Amino acid sequence: ELNKAAKFSRQSSSRGYTNGSFLRKIPVVFHIHEGMEEILADYVHQEMTRNLIVMSLGLFQIIVLKDIILFLL
Amino acid sequence: STISGDIKTTQEEPKIKSFRPLSPHLSVYQPQMNSMLSIFNRISGVYLTGVTFAGYLLYLKMGMICLTYPSFYQVLYHTQQQLPVITSVTALAAIYHTIKSTHSLLTH
Secondary structure, three states, rough: OOOHHHHHHOOOOOOOOHHHHEEEEEEHHHHHHHHHHHHHHHOOOOOOHHHHHHHHHHHHHHHHHHHHHHHOO | OOOHHHHHHHHHHHHHHOOOOOOOOOOOOOOHHHHHHHHHHHHHHHHHHHHHHHHHHHHHHHHHHOOOOHHHHHHHHHHHHHHHHHHHHHHHHHHHHHHHHHHHHHOO
């Protein structure tokens, strides 16, 4: 019984240990995106270039989120 | 003479445009507490962003691809050597960014 309780007291993952604390840091990526958008609005005056950088950053962050979620599985 | 003058002005225009000053005109104004705190808040945010994405690339992405290359091992080794410094500066930047953001949220 004790072994069973110890087994289920932690989240199971493919590596045998949990990285569930990373899940709480995922909203940081959205915060980074907001901040970078504000900085780019201040310093990049060409609208097309700014949009290109913002979209590239967004795509990169989607890939980061995908990798983090895959890493957690 | 007018034509040559026009040519001169058209030639000089891009030079002037390329040396436009950046928006916080630091050289014009005397450094003030509020502006410097705000600028450092932004700098710390950009530094934390860089550390986050560099860490992601180094530990989640590059390792899978580049561990067979000796140069990647060298980069990883030198990064690991500087890790205490990077971690300390990151912790300071994170604390500063949190406190300043909370302060500006409460005051504005």
